[in-house]
Amino acid sequence: MIRSLHRWFGLVAAALLTVIALSGTALSVFPTSEALTTPAAQQISVAKLAARIQAVEPTVEQIRRAPSGRITAYYFDGDQPVSSVIDPATGTPVGSADTSGLERWLTDLHRSLFLGDTGRLVVAGGAAAMLTLALSGLLLLARRAGGWRHILKPAKGTGDRRLHAVISRLALPGLLLSSLTALWMTAATFGYLPEGAGAPPFPSEVSGATGIQIASITVLQETPVGTLRSLSFPAAGDATDAFTIKTDAGEGYIDQGNGELLAWNDANWFDRVTNFLAMLHTGQGMAWLGLLLGLSALSVPILCWTGLAVWLRGRGERRGASAPANHADTIILVGSEGGATWGFAETLRKSLSEQGMQVHVGPMSSFNPARWTSARRLILLAATYGDGEAPASARGFIECFRRTPVRQGLSLAVLGFGDRSFPAYCGFAADVARAAEEKGWDTLLPYDTVDRQSPQDFARWGRDLARTLGLGFELNHLPTRPKAWELSLIARRDYGANVQATTVILRFSLPKTSFRQRLTGKAFLRFEAGDLVGVLPEGSDVPRFYSLASGTKDGFLEICVRKQPGGLCSRQLTALEPGQSVTAFVRSNPGFRPARGRKPVILIGAGTGLGPLAGFARANKASRPMYLYFGTRHPASDALYAEELSNWKTEGRLADVATAFSRTANPAYVQDILRKDGARIGKLIAAGGQILVCGGREMAAGVATALSDILAPQGVSLATLKAEGRYAEDVY
Known part of the structure; x- marks a missing residue:
């Protein structure tokens, strides 16, 4: 559901969002330009500022202060209205305040697409789509990472898929902020939100006098320029008019004869929130934030392009030359998120086809036994997405599977693909296997799993399948080789x-x-x-x-x-x-490395198998308890890493090192020193320790026998340790 929502909102709104984003990026430059060209602020009162400006321009009608601190005065030059940026230190104009034609054009494009109120609603729809994409994308990132705790892990994949994930992570905060503030501002514009406090009613009585010196007005003397929004002067010759002042705190009127505050309304929460959100959205007053939001917006066309490329590539991928579903005797259905499981399906299809079988390959979402009139076996290759959920090509499968009657004469095998480091390892595939058992499907093979796309796990399962079918094939899966x-x-x-x-x-x-x-x-x-x-x-x-x-x-x-x-x-x-x-x-070989934490690690190896074990010790800067048992021929010829091992023990990276030499006067093998140190090994395993073994197969077999004997009195087996992720081998 979330993937579909994210995909279709992105595809439908891509062009609109690109226009809005690019115009927003261009507009983000103007607040920075304004901040750089604004004369230095002055810690003075509004009274002093107004007096300085009035002394230079006696016809001044209004003074405004922008969030950036820029002071603008509106006055007449002869009979022509003029707006100028003011230097608050002197009150003199330093340049025109007119908005450039380019900025006006970009603003109209960004706010309304040149379509007035209708365009504003369209842009608001784009902001809503952006918010939906940002939130759904955030959920998808968390699910793909295996949970919220892992969301900051490096993105997986390559090419457009990886670029899409990396850029979305960087841009998401800015896109969420931009879309939320845009929706608020639109709602406020069209009156869908509570009204601000606004100006108080104009007073019914004024002094009727005029001509007070603005520098002497107490209210203006007590108002810092830093809180001013605008000050409007009374119309010339109109004794019934008054000064109008707006500040961060509220809005009111001042008598032009005696300087008294005639009426005042405090700003309410809505005024403060709206002003703050407008500053966040536009960057006016926070130029650095405006630039960051502009950079985030610049990511939108890139995300649109990479998202479209991933979608098109997924639609165009060929899944092998499979037989028609109604003619096939073997149906292989695939549940895959990133596409890797399809490669395993193709390897299986080719092997079965070479044995004379008619094999159809399709997504698990196409599950429909009624179409498989000739099928005798169904094989499900099911990856798991996120926290035990169905992957993209298995959407809706589990519900359909549970309500579909068992097809007599059709046997079923489920093979799960996952990563054992995730809590919900092969969770979706396990759910399918349980559902099949509950419904009474005939079992072709017991439920099994492939960890981290292991060709070895797949080949082992393939040998079981070959024996069951009475055939003689071997599943030699060769994953696509990465760039060399x-x-x-x-x-x-x-x-x-x-x-x-x-x-x-x-x-x-x-x-x-x-x-x-x-x-x-x-x-x-x-x-x-x-x-x-x-x-x-x-x-x-x-x-x-x-x-x-x-x-x-x-x-x-x-x-x-x-x-x-x-x-x-x-x-x-x-x-x-x-x-x-x-x-x-x-x-990557994530199944063979020390688990996280401080629990002890037992490293066992022989010959060149010492290599990765030495690497683990080298990386153990936190001095985690790490014990090395190493077998080699002779100290004079095969003392690999001898100097480093001594130094690492001194530094605490290795708690202890035990070495067995097979070509000395008293020959010994690594399993011999393990048995000799069995009591300590038992204690380390009881404390939650992990065992990592690297080297030749014969050595690994001898080590496994020795460890089984050592741990048997504790009621612990290597199978149990493997299931708990506490025993791993890298053998050759």
């Missing part, structure tokens, strides 16, 4: 050469990126230790992934590489010299 960059090597450290096990620590400089690239999400991806760098070796388009031992904040990209027999990429990397470069890109 040239990374230049700046330093290397060599180990293991004397035992024919060449290992190097390679440090690369970060590529320089422009502001525009960062804004549109096309810059080199920010990364943390534990993320992955995909290196494209010469002569191959298939990337090899290495775990990162550094983060963006370190100012460099670092990896550990061991030369593998016949390894194309490892051979090239271990031969790389400073100044040479490789082609690479970064991929």
